Amino acid sequence: MSTPAAEHAPGHASADGIAARAHGLTKAYGSGETSVIALDSVDVEIARGRFTAVMGPSGSGKSTLMHCLAGLDTVSAGQVWLGDTEITGLKERDLTRLRRDRIGFMFQSFNLIPTLNAAENITLPMDIAGKKPDEKWLDQVIDTLGLRDRLKHRPAQLSGGQQQRVACARALASRPELIFADEPTGNLDSRAGLEVLGFLREAVDELGQTVVMVTHDPGAAAHSDLVLFLGDGRIVDEMERPTAEAVLERMRLFTGGSPQTPGSDVIRGHHEESPPSGAAPADAPSLDKD
Incomplete structure (x- = not known):
């Protein structure tokens, strides 16, 4: 089953408005009799400029799908594209550059550097890459997320909701083609979770971003x-x-x-699928173990 496409989009996005897509995507862990099929010949298209949620029972392949689409995990068979760029078969160095330049990540654990303040955490990926942020865009992101008066605060001085807003700003700061969010509200109370979901919604509606979110929560998916x-x-x-x-x-x-x-242990973010093989890429925040 394929998802609907959106309108034409500029930049690296494909001419038919698809931000990411996969054809025949298969992911297996192990081999022989112990092999586990996490994804079975999946065809999917992620429309640019839309907010897509991915749901399913424990063990259904949600996080594995996101990891494969984002180039965080290798595929066993099939093809994956980001815009018009096929990422299956890319060398790790090229994948690292692609993730850094074209994808934003949000995870259940905020993965902020405790010795850096909020502003420094937000621009850290670009600082590492030696790139200067678009100050006008960065100001818009900071104001949209309500972080203007928190930029000098370190993570320990911020609430959980504020820390996740900083993580959201970090994902948005480079104006990526696509943001992947894996259980972004899993460590938040209901109020803070609603705030973060509202900001993701606004990022799509007001800032033109594309968001893919894995969640167990029907309220979040709404x-x-x-x-x-x-x-x-x-x-x-x-x-x-x-x-x-x-x-x-x-x-x-x-x-x-x-x-x-909502409120069950599963929804609070105990992920189900096997983690990507190997360590988390240096360009992405550390992954929760699924």
Whole structure:
């Protein structure tokens, strides 16, 4: 099942408005009789300028799909593109450069450097790459996220919600083509989580970003434009203009009438899939172990 496309987009995005796509994407862990198929011949398109949520029962392949689309994990078979660039088969050095220049990341753990203040954490990836930020864009991101009066604070001086806002600003700062968010509200209380989801929604609506978010929470998925449902490593359904109630009802079909409801241990961010092989890339914040 493929997802709908968006309009034409400039830059590196493909001419048909697709920010990322995969064809026949398969990911297996192990070999022989112990092999586990995490993704099974997945075809998917991520439309540029939209907010896409990825949901499914534990072990369905959600985080594995995100890791493969972002070039954080290798694929066993199939092809993956970021815009018009095929990333399957790229050398690690080229993948590192691509992730650094064209993708933003948000994870459940904020991964802020404790000795740096908020402003320094936000620009750290660009500082490492030797690139100067677009000051006008950076100011817009900081103001959108309400961080203007927190820029001199170190992480220990910020609440969990404020730290995740800093992480969000870091993901947005380089104006990436695509932002991948893996359970970004998993370590936040409900109020702070709603704030972060609102900021991601605003990043799409007001700043023209493209966001892909893995989540267990129907309420979080309701902030998206499109929900993709995974089951046994395949995309089994999708939902446009989702509501929390509709997503929860759809999830009941996949969990035998016992949906994973908000507040459960699963929703609070205990990830299910196997982690990417090897260590986290130096250009991306450290990954939660799935």
